[in-house]
Amino acid sequence: MYKLIIFDLDGTLAESKQPLTEEMAELVTQLLETTPVAVISGGALPQFIKQVVAKLPSAAHFENLYLLPTSGAALYEWHDWNWNKIYEERLSEREAGEIEGAIKVAIAETGVINFSDLAWGERIEYRGGQVTFSALGQQAPLALKKAWDSNHAKRHLLQAALARRLPEFQVSIGGATSIDVTKRGIDKAYGVRKLCERLGVFERDAVYVGDELEAGGNDEAVYKTNVQTKAVKDPSETTRLIESILATTS
Ligand SMILES: [Mg+2]
Missing domain, CATH: 3.40.50.1000 (HAD superfamily/HAD-like)
Structure with a gap:
């Protein structure tokens, strides 16, 4: 039990x-x-x-x-x-801004998504304790999300690129299309x-x-x-x- x-x-x-x-x-x-x-x-x-x-x-x-x-x-x-x-x-607004900037640079560097493509809702969301990047947007249809990175390759690439730029934070794989950034540890x-x-x-x-x-x-x-x-x-x-x-x- x-x-x-x-x-x-x-x-x-x-x-x-x-x-x-x-x-x-x-x-x-x-x-x-x-x-x-x-x-x-x-x-x-x-x-x-x-x-x-x-x-x-x-x-x-x-x-x-x-x-x-x-x-x-x-x-x-x-x-x-x-x-x-x-x-x-909680992440401060300043930290959230720094993380958002790093996400944009890491996206450009890895090319996992074209930022100018249409998204289903916001791609970057500040949630207090966490900043989340959702590749297709927060409200993307489930089937598309599941198909986007079924072998984790894009998320791993992005996670690595982002972790290099944000050594003072924790960069984790979130859901099917997302990367979560929190305070270190x-x-x-x-x-x-x-x-x-x-x-x-x-x-x-x-x-x-x-x-x-x-x-x-x-x-x-x-x-x-x-x-x-x-x-x-x-x-x-x-x-x-x-x-x-x-x-x-x-
Ligand atoms: Mg799960």
Whole structure:
């Protein structure tokens, strides 16, 4: 039995930027009855509300739910009918500007995308604890996003180019088309550690569920912690995993 279950969001609990399915919402609601559950992802808090919180019934045990937006750069807990910020490793506006400039130079250098091509929404977004570059824009259709860099090559190229220009920051692969930049040392491992510490849970008693635990994937950082890991291929595999966890706890 796990003392804490931590889920990646996109590709794990839901399709990229999509809300939880009814079935997933029901399973998460059942988990929350007995176990602290955390969700960690590159999005900002409003994205978590839209994809996860809004899909759960109002009677769900939100006091057992922990939200870690911007790849763990921030933590929110539910108290007094509100999501309260516990910490945020915020980037200043000046840092965000510096990162944006470096992204533009790295794009030109690598040629992974033509900046003058039409995008689906903003390509560069400042999310407080993180600046995110989305190659096709924030609202690009899922099928196009999945097809853009299926072998990770473009993101790795861009990540390397950007890391060279921003040695004082953390440059990570985000979703299917995105690169996340946070303060140095801030990644999913940081968020996982902070949460375990806060809840007084030994890392080895927690489990992390993600669809990109392989080398270079955006869940790989959690191997720096001692949490157990479960790799899933997609949300339907997560569904089966939660069902098996629920079967052992009831
Ligand atoms: Mg994922």
